[in-house]
Amino acid sequence: MAGTGEGKKEEDYKRLHSFPLIRHTDMPEEMRVETMELCVTACEKFATNNESAAKMIKESMDKKFGSSWHVVIGEGFGFEVTHEVKNLLYMFFGGSLAVCVWKCS
C-alpha cells in the first residue's frame, strides 16, 4: 500500500512539476519568452530524442537571433560555459529535463 502510495506520489509530482521553470537567465523579457516557448515546443516534439530537440532549438535560435548558439538538453549534467551577456537561458521542463541555451560566437 505504501509502495503504490509512493508510486502515485512520484507520478503526481511529475505531473505537477511538468511546467517550464526558468532557473537562471539574463535575457531580455521578449527574448526569454520566445526562447522558453521554443524550448518547450522542441522538447515536446522530440520527447525521446534530445539531440533532435537540441538541433531544432539551435537552428531556430541561429536564424532568429544570430549565430552562434549552443544547446544542451539532458537529465543529468554539470556545466561551466562562457556566454555572451544577456544571451543565456537555463530552465527545467517536464519534471526531469534540463535545458541550457547560450550564445557564444
Next chain:
Amino acid sequence: MSVYNSNPAVTRKGSNVQKVPGGKLGEGFLEPQGKGLIKPPDQVELSEAVREQFFMVQGLQKFSLFKIFTLDSSVSIWGCLTYHINRNYKRKSQGFLLQTTRMLPKILSASALRNASTSPASLIRWLFSLRWKAVWCMKTLMKVEDSEPGGVSVKVTTTEDGGEVEEAGEDDRPDSVASKIDRKEPKQTNQFNFSERSSQTLNNPLRDRSCQTEPPPRCTFSATANQWEIYDAYVEELQQQEKSQSDDSKLRKAAKILERMVHQNIFDDIAQDFKYFEDPSDEFRDPEGTLLPLWRFQYEKAKRLSVTALCWNGKYQDLFAVGMGSFDFSKQGAGMLLVYTLKNSWFPEHIYPTTSGVMCLDIHKQRSYLVAVGFHNGSVAVYNLKREGTEPVHQSTAKTGQHTDPVWQVRWQQDDMDNNHNFFSVSADGRVVSWTLVKNELVFTDIIRLSVNGTVPEDQEQSPQVSVACGTALDFHKQTDYLFLVGTEEGRIHKCSKTYSSQFLETYDAHRMSVHAVKWNHFHSKVFISCSSDYTVKIWDHTISNPMFTFDLNAAVGDVSWSPYSSTVFAAVTTDGRVHVFDLTVNKYEAICQQAVVTKKAKPTRIEFNPIHPIIIVGDNRGYVTSLKLSPNLRKKPKAKKGQEVPEGPEVEVAKMEKLLSLLREPEQNTS
C-alpha cells in the same frame, strides 16, 4: 606637297584621317613608315615619261581604274577589260562610261602630242585593229548589260609597231589590285592607311581603411542539472506559488479596509449618531435620559450561545471581547471567544472557538492582546490576539490545577516581581487561584479557599464544617492591589487580601441569592457595588458592613457596572430586558433611565461601559450584543455655579461620592 608628289603611289582617299599627336600638321595622311613600298610581283614598271602623262590625265580623278599594260600582254588587256567591264557592271554608272568614251580622244591627243613619230594614222590603224576587239567587248558588254548603253571603259595602252609603249595614266589602286592579285598570297596589313589608337583612363586613387570592433561582452555561468536539483526547484516553486495564493496579505488588508468603509457607508447614520448625536429632548426630559441604540453585533455561528462575558480593550477603545457560552448548567456545549470592533458589526475581528463554554474573560490592561478566559469546565486559558491560529497560548489542564467547577471570574493582575503576567480566577469549587505565566507555562497558586463559614465565629458546633462556597464574582481594588472582593453563591461578599490566605478580612452579608457581580468604584476607593438575583443592587462602603444604597429593580439583576466618567453613575441589566442607569447625584432612589434594550424573549446578561465613548454594550442570552449611546442627561457633570470654576478630575468624583456617603453616614453615626 612635295611628299605627295614624291610618292605617287599614295592615294588620297579623301577620308578623314585621324591626326596623331606627334606628327607634323602639314602631313595630313600617313605614310608607310619605314617599310618601303610593297609591290605585287607582276607590277608593271613604268618609266618617268609615262608617269608624267598619267598625271595629266589625272585630272579625271574618277578614273582610278587605269592600269598600264603592254600590248604584249594582250591577255592582260582583255583581262583588264573584263575586269573593267565587271567593274562597270557593278557600278552601273552611265556617267562613267560616257566619260571613258570622252576620255579616249584625249588620250589619243595626248599621245599624239607626245609621240611625234607616231603618226596619227598609225594610231588610228591600231585603234581600228583593236576595234574589233573593242566591238567584241562592246557586244559582250551589251549582252551583259541591257539597260546600260554599252560602254566600256577602256584604257588600253597602245603600243606602236616597234612599240613605244604609250601608257597613259597609271592608276595604281594598290589595295583593290592587291586584293585581287594577292588573294593567294598572305594577307598584308594596310601599311598606308591605318591608325594607332590608344588612350589612358584615369585610375581612381586607392586608399587603405581598417577598423577593429570590440567583441560583445562575455561572462561565465555554471550549474549542475540532475534529478534532485530539478525536483527541489519544482517543490520550492510550488510552495512559493501556494504562499502567494493564500498569503495575499496586501489583498486582505485592502479588503478589510474596504469592508469597513462599506459598513460605514451603510450604517452611516449610526456612525453619525455615535459621534455627534446628542439627544436634544433631554433638556425637556430632565433629569431622565435615554439610550440610543447603535450597532448590533451578531455572529451567526454563535446564535445559540449566550453572552457570558464582555470586556473592552484598554488600548483600542473600539475593540471589545465577547465570551459566548451558556449559563444553563444542563445545556453545555462549545463556546466561543469573539473580538468585535465597532467599525464592523457584521463580522468579528477574531474568532476563537472553544471546546467548553466561556464563562468569563478579561483583557490585560497593558498588553491588550492577552486575553484570559475562564471556561465552564473549570479550565482557564490565555489567548494571544496577535498570533495566528485559534489555539490559546496557554491552557490549564487537570494536572496544572484547573478548577473543577466553572470559572466565574478572571482578572489580570500587575506583573509580579519577575515580570511575569498573572491573573486570578475564582470558581464554583471555592478556590481563588492565581495563575502565573512562567516561561510559557501556566503555574497556579491557590490563594484562598472559600469556605461557607469563613470568619464567622464558630457557632455551637465544635467542629467547624468547612464547606466550600462557590465564588461567583471577583474584583480587585483599583488602588490597593492586594485587596480584593469575592462574591459567593450564598450571597456573601468577602473582602480578602492576597497576603492572607486563610482568613477573610471581612465578610458582608450582601444578598440572599448568589452575587452575580461585585465591582469597585473607579474613583472612590472605598465604594463598591454588588448585584444579585434577589432583584437588588447594593452600594457599599467597605468599611461599613451595611450597604449605603440599595436599589430594588423588580427583576433579577444580571450585571452591574460603574461608569468610567462619573463616580456616581452606574448601570444594571435585569432579566426583564431592561437597562437601568442610575446617577446618585441626580436621584438617589430611582433610576434616571430605564429602558428596554433587547427583544422580549432575550435576556440581557452582561453590561459594560466603554472607557472613553459614551456608549454601553449589552450582551444577551441570544448571542446578540447591542451597543447603546448614553444621552447627555446620563453623563452629567456637576454644574458650575456662576463665577466658580468647575474642578475636573477624579477628585471631584471622589468628593461627590464622599458627600453622598457622608450624608448617609451621619445618620448612621447618629443612630449608632
